[in-house]
Every structure is written in C-alpha cells, then in structure tokens.
Amino acid sequence: MKILYALQGTGNGHLARAQKMLPILENYGELDVFVSGSNSQLSLDDFNFSHHKGLSLFYNQMGKVSYKRILRENSFKSFWNEVKQFPIEKYDVIINDFEPITAHAARKKKKEIIGLSHQASLLFDETPKVKNKAGETIIKYYAPTSSNYGFHFEEYNDSIFLPIIRDKIRALNPKQQDFNLVYLPSYHPNEIIEKLSAIKEANWKVFSPFASESFKQFNVEVYPVDERLFIKSLENCTGVLCGAGFELPAESLFLNKKLFVIPIKGQYEQLCNCEALKRIGVDYSLDLEIDKIQKWVDSSKLVLRDFPDQSEEIIDYIFHHHSLID
Missing domain, CATH: 3.40.50.2000 (Glycogen Phosphorylase B;)
Structure with a gap:
C-alpha cells in the first residue's frame, strides 16, 4: 500500500504533530511525506520528505495577518502548476493535514483524500467558532478533502479527537x-x-x-x-x-x-x-x-487537561473506517 501524508508547513503545529504520526503510518505501507508552505522552524527528525513552496501566511510584525505580503510572496501561478503536475494517482491512501497542493490535485483527479487536521475540526457545527464568512470559506476550500477528521481541545464530535502530544x-x-x-x-x-x-x-x-x-x-x-x-x-x-x-x-x-x-x-x-x-x-x-x-x-489559576495518547487508535480507526485494511 502506497501512502501519502501531506502537511502544511506554515507554522510549527503541523510538523510537531507529524513527528508523532509518521512512525505510526510507516507501519501501514510505503510512506511518502509532502510538505508545502514556509515559516516553520521544526524538523521531521529522520524522515525524508519533499518540500514545496505552496501557499503561506505572512504577518506584519504587529500581531496581524499581512495580506500585502501574502499576495506579494505567494505565486498562485506556480501553485496551480504544482497542483497539475503532482502525481496523485500513484497513491492508494492520501492523508492530508491542511496541505493545499495535494488536496486540489486529488480533487481534480477525483481521488479520495482524508483530511486529518486541526482545521478540519472547524468544519463541524459543534466546534466553537466566531462568525466570519471569509474565514469559513478559506477553511472549506483551501485544502478540500473527501472526508474529515479533526483535532481540538475537546471532543465536540465523534470525528474530532483530542490533541496529539508528541x-x-x-x-x-x-x-x-x-x-x-x-x-x-x-x-x-x-x-x-x-x-x-x-x-x-x-x-x-x-x-x-x-x-x-x-x-x-x-x-x-x-x-x-x-x-x-x-x-x-x-x-x-x-x-x-x-x-x-x-x-x-x-x-x-x-x-x-x-x-x-x-x-x-x-x-x-x-x-x-x-x-x-x-x-x-x-x-x-x-x-x-x-x-x-x-x-x-x-494569578495562580491553572486549567488542567489530560490528553491521553490515542494516536495509534486514531490511525487504526481511520484505516478500518475507510476499509483500507481488513
């Protein structure tokens, strides 16, 4: 079984989670790792991966998203060329952590793609959210997937899991x-x-x-x-x-x-x-x-939360739920 794990490289959170998920996924088949986006300072330890520019967020050094830098430093033409050229058809299983190149490549070729990300949790009605139509649209269409599983601070839905702690x-x-x-x-x-x-x-x-x-x-x-x-x-x-x-x-x-x-x-x-x-x-x-x-x-106030290690159970559940293993 040939597996693709694609993740967003903007920020450190996606790579931090990948440090835990990749050794588990290796047990299920031949694994390729694809990262797009910049602004991350973490590594993936000993895992080989291909890195592409993709699309990234940029900030103005005053705590705010900089739309000028996003437009200036992202090449949307290059992005769509990467989408067209990506060989998505060679994979049996595609797991996507909010990565747009492989998500749009799979959508274009009508390949099933499984979303497994924190952002996916925002697609469920039960998740706490603020009202923002533009933000909702970005979450829905930035890296579209066939099915969705999310991570969040609480299990708001049966398809939302507690955080993966590396x-x-x-x-x-x-x-x-x-x-x-x-x-x-x-x-x-x-x-x-x-x-x-x-x-x-x-x-x-x-x-x-x-x-x-x-x-x-x-x-x-x-x-x-x-x-x-x-x-x-x-x-x-x-x-x-x-x-x-x-x-x-x-x-x-x-x-x-x-x-x-x-x-x-x-x-x-x-x-x-x-x-x-x-x-x-x-x-x-x-x-x-x-x-x-x-x-x-x-203040001395603490908010206490226990996040048990469910990473192996989550991957096993997803593979069985999608009939990827017996």
Whole structure:
C-alpha cells in the first residue's frame, strides 16, 4: 500500500504533530511525506520528505495577518502548476493535514483524500467558532478533502479527537521555574519587549523568528527559535504566553502550565481557537494588553487537561473506517 501524508508547513503545529504520526503510518505501507508552505522552524527528525513552496501566511510584525505580503510572496501561478503536475494517482491512501497542493490535485483527479487536521475540526457545527464568512470559506476550500477528521481541545464530535502530544513533550518532567515562556511569532521582539518589560516582577524568555541571536533587555531574554532550547524552556517555565494556535496551547495544557493566548488578528483559525480556550477557562486578550497579562501573572489559576495518547487508535480507526485494511 502506497501512502501519502501531506502537511502544511506554515507554522510549527503541523510538523510537531507529524513527528508523532509518521512512525505510526510507516507501519501501514510505503510512506511518502509532502510538505508545502514556509515559516516553520521544526524538523521531521529522520524522515525524508519533499518540500514545496505552496501557499503561506505572512504577518506584519504587529500581531496581524499581512495580506500585502501574502499576495506579494505567494505565486498562485506556480501553485496551480504544482497542483497539475503532482502525481496523485500513484497513491492508494492520501492523508492530508491542511496541505493545499495535494488536496486540489486529488480533487481534480477525483481521488479520495482524508483530511486529518486541526482545521478540519472547524468544519463541524459543534466546534466553537466566531462568525466570519471569509474565514469559513478559506477553511472549506483551501485544502478540500473527501472526508474529515479533526483535532481540538475537546471532543465536540465523534470525528474530532483530542490533541496529539508528541513523544518529546510526553517525556518531559515539568518544573515551575521563575520565568514565563513567550512565543508570539507575528510580533517583532521590540514590540514584545516594550510591553512585557513593564511587568517588572516577571521574567520572560521570548523565542522569535525575527531574532538572529540571543540578547537580553531589562527582564526579557530573546532567543532565535531553536527546538531543543524551546522544549527545555517549555519544560521549566511557570507560564506560557503565546498565539492561539493549536499545538503549543495543547502542549502547555498537557504540561499543566499557566496559559495566556493572543490570537493573530485577522487569522480565523486562531480566533476560533481563542473562543474554545476561553470556554474552558484559559486567559486571553486580543492584543498585547498589559493590564490583562499583569492579572494573569498575578494569578495562580491553572486549567488542567489530560490528553491521553490515542494516536495509534486514531490511525487504526481511520484505516478500518475507510476499509483500507481488513
């Protein structure tokens, strides 16, 4: 059986999940891995994969989606050429984590394609969402699939599973040291330092894709994104201040870290995630609002969630449900 696992490379969450899923999928047949999009700093360890430019989101360094950069730095002509040229017909099973090239190639050739992503959870009525027609349209048509299975913070539907927590995170021994971890990749470090340095009683370790070297200013340390150092800091921090993506908030909840999220402005998925996290008691703001972050720093409130390892059961369920194995 020839299997294609295609995933989105914009951001780190998809690759973090793939680190857990790929060894399982290898047990079911000959596996090819396809990644499109940029802006990720994670690796896929020892797995070989092909990487294509695809379509990526870009931000304006002030916490907002930059539509000018999206139009300027994406080539839609190249994207559709890749769709036409992709040899989708050679695969028996296609599993897609919100990757648009293989999704549109499969749709064009009328091949069955299984969506297995966090974004897929937003296609179900039961999932917490904000009203945004443009965002709903993007989720539906960006990487269209024949059937959908999603991941979310709660199992809102029978086809929605709890988050996949990679082994590197499950193996940690979390501690509560005197600093908070910050990952807000849509903000420039200068903007973060200006705001967080005002909360003088707290120490901050900021990981930023805009930093080329480490430095410290006031009570804020800034580091380039490095997976090993990031995971070590996640293990030892008291709290996590991050965007309202999916994997990092899920990993933070799993490690019993105090969590505060700021969704990227104009990013529909993150606004929906923020709504879901708000409903389970996670603190949030819609910008770098110091008064709200100060209250979070002063608070000892924890939102506790247990995410058992169901990854093998999920893949087995999907393969049996689609009659891909006996």
